Amino acid sequence: DKDMDGIVLTHGTDTMGYTAAALSFSLRNLPIPVILVGSQRSSDRPSSDAYLNLKTAVLVAAKAPFAEVGVLMHSNISDDELIVHRGTKVRKMHTSRRDAFQSINSIPLAKIRNGNIEVYKPYKNRGGNLELKAEFENKVALIKCFPGMPSEIFDFLIEKKYRGIVLEGTGLGHAPEYVFSKIKRAIDNGIVIVMTSQCLFGRVNMNVYSTGRILLSMGVIPGEDMLPETALVKLMWVLAQTNDFNEIKELMLSNIAGEISERSEYRGKLL
The missing domain is CATH 3.40.50.40 (Rossmann fold)
Structure with missing residues (x-):
């Protein structure tokens, strides 16, 4: 669909890194972002990160300038900053913290504070003809x-x-x-x-x-x-x-x- 600005996939956090890597290799020449998002705390808990993570993932999928597979989660234990990690460079590094995910051997794709997206180069720009190798x-x-x-x-x-x-x-x-x-x-x-x-x-x-x-x-x-x-x-x-x-x-x-x-x-x- 050429009218689509981005894709958000909700996913359990335990194996999200595997799925992000698989999509990164399968979706060649992505024209739009594909953002995986999960939560470390269930939505019925006062400390849940589910709503903010999902809301921010939609923002990034619609507005970010890059066209890559990313994993969006909390940057720290508070709600003031979220991070988009590249799909092939991310690992879950803690069992329960809201900032469990970390970029390994690489800087992240983007940081989001107060609805503002700050991106880090290099990244693949939007546009291109998708080639599926799944x-x-x-x-x-x-x-x-x-x-x-x-x-x-x-x-x-x-x-x-x-x-x-x-x-x-x-x-x-x-x-x-x-x-x-x-x-x-x-x-x-x-x-x-x-x-x-x-x-x-x-x-x-x-x-x-x-x-x-x-x-x-x-x-x-x-x-x-x-x-x-x-x-x-x-x-x-x-x-x-x-x-x-x-x-x-x-x-x-x-x-x-x-x-x-x-x-x-x-x-x-x-x-």
């Missing part, structure tokens, strides 16, 4: 690396014919050395493996230590500064677009929807 490969797993992790998990995924694995590695992108042979076996069996960091802030750099360089030589793809869950969704999307490993690697290393920052931003809390 296919996803389901056989992709997210594995958290930890001391003593069972190496048999890779055998299971090979047996079940999984096509992709995102590793949530330690530090700069590491896994226990005793699982390296299993990682190699998985790659030899056609499973694409992407390395991210459970540190969240900062980016993967697998060239610093020899163990990282060994993983790179096996064919593990560095996930740059992508959130592990964003890398998971992206790999699911990429594997539905192509079966060619070189194309998969190129797409995983390309910034498609703002998921990879040229320079990882760390600002503690929010602006």
